[in-house]
Amino acid sequence: MHQGTKQQPITRRLMLYGIAGSAGGTLLAACGSKSNGDATAPARTPVATIPPGTQVTVAATTTQIQDFVKNVGGNRVAVAGILKPNVDPHDYEPTVADANAIAKADIVFVHGIGLDSWMDKTIKSANVTAPVILTTSGINVLKGDANAPDGDPHVWFDPTLVQTMVTTIANGLAKVDPANASAYQANTNTYHDQLTQLDGQLRDIFTQAPKEQRKLVTNHDAFRYLATRYDLTIVGAVIPSISDTAEPSAKQINDLIDTIKKEKVKAIFAESSATPTVARQVAQETGITIIDTLYGDTLGEPSSAGDTYVKMMVYDATTIVNAIK
């Protein structure tokens, strides 16, 4: 008989819609998720320079950058911060308000090195015409790992690297607001001096503990630049990764506990923004203290001990040394 497998027309149409829809959806998703691994966004020429007497509207991602911009720009800048204190920068979803702030800004400062790659999508969709400045350009970045292929982004733990970032920020501001370029330069020089002083101060603090005792176990591997600059030894990390979105395996935890006991580490340092259950368990098992007040990936809330970059670094150094002495 000729009944065969001829499909009803409406079913066929529905199937085609379905295939087209899923294909289209997949395509869009693939395009959207392809983040700019190479985060060197080209600095575009500004559409117009800032009229005199008004403030430069700045959008800055990390709390550290927000602090640097305020130091360089003084009251000539109005800073809209995307990340707030104690918000994890590795894993952030910008809100509509964030997108608005970015769109309205005269200049946008990002960190780069994969830390705020979530900005790329927002910048594209907000149709940003203002210049997007990569504050860490020109810095020699430590090699990353599987979770951080662009390198280790925690460069702010080395004040000398911060000096480079500050210069980049000043150049950016000068480009959009050339009228105040000299003021920015002056502020930069002042801040550079503060940073040099900070570097010395940190070195003094850290040498209070003898080298064999300068061993750290951290929650995630965020302090390599600090270790390199001030001659500390990172013995291990609970989450053995530069990004904190990984979970440690049983073997990693086991090896860490063995290492802590062997190296006679005195404390695990976690950031105040995390309450990690595994770190607590490791501390309980090895009998060492867990210090969870460090400022790691972000500055602290206003009026806290780490609400500026300088204060944060001093607090961290003091806390670490007090625990390991």
Place this chain on the structure above:
Amino acid sequence: MHETMATVIDVRDVTVAYHRTTAIEGINVSFPSRAVTGIIGPNGAGKTTLLHTIMGMQPHQRGSVTLFGTTIRQARRRIAYVPQREAVDWQFPVTVRDVVLMGRYAAMGYGRRPTAADEACVRIALAQVDMLPFVARQIGTLSGGQQQRVFLARALAQEAELLILDEPFAGIDAASQETIFHLLASFRDDGKTVLLSTHDLTSIRSHCDYVLCLNRRVIAFGPVETTFRLDALERTYGGRLFHLHGAEAVMLQ
């Protein structure tokens, strides 16, 4: 109404409505004790609703129900209910013995364990329905008639004085049906009462003492000889009926 007969269930002016329809309306009937009463009516007549209302499982908007002269709460210990067979999951991993033992649960109360007396009661009930050899079988391996007999055994294990059965003969073989009717008859002869609903009109005359014709309202009620007649049936079923074997009637929908 047969006021001279002792009645076990008194339904007074009961109306049950839900979902914007009235299921049964103005039901006034007294079911006599020591008798087998059949309830007949087409689909949607409210047979199950009436049974559930009597058992206190369905709230009613008007009227009252008295059992053994008191409320269902007080009387429940003396009543055993056999629900429709299709409502049960026959793949459930329970044996015949497990099911019949459920009839003893109400008497056991919370936290108590089954005693030897309970187990003996189970075996007696199974013997009464001719299902003792199947005591360890999973219920899904039984035929429809065997399953119904197990349900009946569960009700018997409750040692009740009143047995209420909802469509006990749906989809079971003639032999099982006869066994069950025999059992119900001896139940009645022991001085107990049976109330059942059924679709099958052919067995009413020979096996029931009283019949209630129901179609949302009481169409007719009384002893089978006087009540189970063509005119009452036609009013109940509203369809055409034709005669078979003279006195018997089969409904044609």
Place this chain on the structure above:
Amino acid sequence: MIAFANLWHDYASVLHKQFFQHALVAAILIGILCGVVGTYVVLRGYAFLGDALAHATFPGVAIAYLLGTSILGGALVAGLVTAFLIGGVSRNRRVSNDSAIGVLFAGAFALGVMLISRIRSYRKDLSSLLFGNVLGVSTADLVIICAMGALILALVFFFYRELLLISFDPIYTASLGYPAWALDLLLLGVLTLTIVVCLQVVGNVLVVAMILTPSAAARLLTDRVPAMMALGAGIGAFSAVIGLFISYPAELAPGATIVIVATAIFFLALLFSPRQGYLTTWLIHRRASSSTNEQVA
């Protein structure tokens, strides 16, 4: 050979560690609990409901996190509230049970996501609640798990007959005078408690697998409820131990490994169950047909 020696040494080392001991105990407890309570999930077809309740705990977790109170407590309250609401909504004739469950749990989960997005501070703790963190079980956590586990098992065994009744024949149960709605709620409460306890080990996403798979495997292997509970508990505990041990040298996520082991056991039961297994029945068929061939010849 050297690999085996290393492996042995590794295991010896990790078994001395408190975190792994805690993980083992917690996982075994969860395995037993899930096997017992999962019996009802399988018999009553509560798989979708179980999944829904697991996801519905999310807003409770978020609110508890915001208020700084116990996260397990928040999860429990959210789960119970959702269970109540599902019961109430599904009374409406126009809303099928499926729809009631789906609408409520999706809404609850979205509420949780919305609340989380309002939290400007770190959300790390919550992600471990989504995926479980059996390796971070502290002594205090273990005490809570044991206490809740004991409560759940006590409820199941004390009300064993009543729960069996309501699962097998709800209409008959009502005719006996039991408050059917209360018994249903009791079962939902026990289920929610179990889910909340499991959240810590396997997380939100996989907990439905734990309350389903060991019992589903047990169902294939026995025809009696008590045996099903015991087998389910055994399979659950076994999967927990093997899963943890495999995840160690292979460096896999422990929660997921446990679920994979349980699923593998399920497939083995599917194939080799003495009565229902696909392979066993096929073999019996072959033997039967070959013997008839012999008879014919």
